[in-house]
Amino acid sequence: MIDDSDSRLGRVEHDPTTGTYYTNHAGEDAPPSAVVPNALAEITDRRIESLRPLQQVVDPDALDQVFDESAVDDADEVDVSFVYVGFEVNVSSSGVIVLEPVDDEE
Numbered sequence: 001m002i003d004d005s006d007s008r009l010g011r012v013e014h015d016p017t018t019g020t021y022y023t024n025h026a027g028e029d030a031p032p033s034a035v036v037p038n039a040l041a042e043i044t045d046r047r048i049e050s051l052r053p054l055q056q057v058v059d060p061d062a063l064d065q066v067f068d069e070s071a072v073d074d075a076d077e078v079d080v081s082f083v084y085v086g087f088e089v090n091v092s093s094s095g096v097i098v099l100e101p102v103d104d105e106e
Contacts (some may be wrong), residue, residue, distance in 0.1 A: 021099040025091065032067055032080075032091045033060035034053060039099060040085045057084045067093055098106045 078093040
């Protein structure tokens with residue numbers, strides 16, 4: 001039997017009623033610093049190389065470290081929010097990443 005429980009990792013879903021996008025991260029397999037730019041490239045129909053570098057907005061290593069599975073206590077909910085490529089990005093220790101369009105880019 002094939003375990004496809006991770007088949008949704010990094011997959012972008014859209015709620016057309018709110019305009020909000022959702023994806024997820026999972027430690028080393030799909031760290032936030034990789035998932036966020038990939039999701040926004042998909043959402044904006046742009047190449048990752050054409051996006052503003054993530055490190056100009058947030059330290060990618062620090063972002064990943066905050067959500068490293070060994071560093072996060074299951075009892076503590078941690079959220080990090082920042083604006084990137086015209087979206088407010090909220091990364092949660094639950095594994096969910098919420099991307100909401102904002103009027104002003106960065």
